[in-house]
Amino acid sequence: MKKIIIAGGGTGGHIFPAIAIANAIKQQAPGTDILFVGAKGKMEMQRVPQAGYSIKGIDIAGFNRSSLIKNLGLPFKLIKSFFQVKNIIRDFKPDAVIGVGGYSSFPVLRSAQAKGIPTFIHESNSFAGKANIMLSKKATQVFVASEGMDKFFPAEKIKITGNPVRKAIVNAHATQKEALRFFGLDDSLKTLLVVGGSLGARSINQVISSHVQDFETVGLQVIWQTGKNGAEAYIQRGKSFENVWVSEFITEMDKAYAAADLVISRAGAMAVTELCVAKKPVIFVPFPFAAEDHQTVNARYLVEKEAAILVKDEEVQAKLYPALVKLAMDEEKQEKLKTNIAKLAVTNADEVIAGAVLSAI
Structure with a gap:
């Protein structure tokens, strides 16, 4: 042995x-x-x-x-x-x-x-x-x-x-309708998944928090993983909206990916890898203080292959929400991103x- x-x-x-x-x-x-x-x-x-x-x-x-x-x-x-x-x-x-x-x-x-x-x-x-x-x-x-x-x-x-x-993601079998039911969301609405990593992403969370009342207006519902840092305030902010599911951590990420039409994410290596496997249109907001700025390197690799969109962390307050709404309204762009990101899956x-x-x- x-x-x-x-x-x-x-x-x-x-x-x-x-x-x-x-x-x-x-x-x-x-x-x-x-x-x-x-x-x-x-x-x-x-x-x-x-x-x-x-x-x-x-x-x-x-x-x-x-x-x-x-x-x-x-x-x-x-x-x-x-x-x-x-x-x-x-x-x-x-x-x-x-x-x-x-x-x-x-x-x-x-x-x-x-x-x-x-x-x-x-x-x-x-x-x-x-x-x-x-x-x-x-x-x-x-x-x-x-x-x-x-x-x-x-x-x-x-x-x-x-x-x-994780094999649960590679072998995911839940339909989008089943996954949305798991989160208690409406299967007639387009769904945004927000993930900033297990510890959280302050810049992303602040944008989601400030626009949480606007998502219904543009026909979006949200699955929001806040991460550990500052979780309680974000959970309190999001839980009063019927079109928002919010939690510090998502245990069953296979269902979160299955439910999502669009994703906002940090660009850590594993987040990038999982999104390639899940084949989702994604806007990356790289964490700028990662060692040697490696998250930006990770994200740019996909952007150069027309497989993702990048919004810099220092521009997130001004550019993330408009970029999200633009992508949500552009079905052709979504399909292009899905096709290209799927080619990179391992x-x-x-x-x-x-x-x-x-x-x-």
Whole structure:
């Protein structure tokens, strides 16, 4: 029986692909023992057990760009996390470690590499993170979503796989009418899905909040995932409107995609990947403070292929609502975006990654 650690998390964009990889490994090698390692207090500590896997939490945090004083304890947390990881690896004795991104992946992969344990990296973005670049030098293999990643990683270690997507989304079978019934919405109206990520997107939420009374006028109803930050105020704002379903988090995203005619979204790698699979006309509002502005890079890749629309975050107050209304009224544009985004869909990345890891250990 093989033992594998999967390390990383922090956001749904890291956690859900990690769970997809774990599920694919279990399908190909049912006897495999899988342990997750994540950051204490982060959403993986809840989502991973819900998916049926064990997880160990370590004391680590990322660099806080908005408050430098909050970073004073980072060196101590990093040192503590290495001791915690050392004990986890000693007790579990993994045959391989997979890093999916997020700050908890670094000490786990670095410690595994020091012990000569095979390590694998999945880089979901088109602009690689610094930690993954450092770790790739001693990694067994690096799985990437797109071409041109040899400027970040050793070319001989790269395998282009795409990004793993939850099987519930890949194999979604709910009709739009069934999905709208799930959200308690009207199947005669055009439906907008708003998703800013698991933590939320303030700029997008502010626009939706300020125009929530206008959607009925233009024949739209809304499924609005506010994300964690500021959720209560947005939920209070939206819940009095019959044509608005609002919540902090959407558990059944397959139904949300099935219900939607149009989408407004951040441009994290997993959001982009899922929208390609779901084949939805989308307006991306990239988070401008993502590392190396990688969300803008992600979105522009689709815009250049006429597969999406981009509104810059700094222009969102003036341009997002007009862009949305214009797209909602243009059926021909919607069909063009759907056709082109569907061409970019990858549905088996989890299986390819699982197979490559199992064959290498």
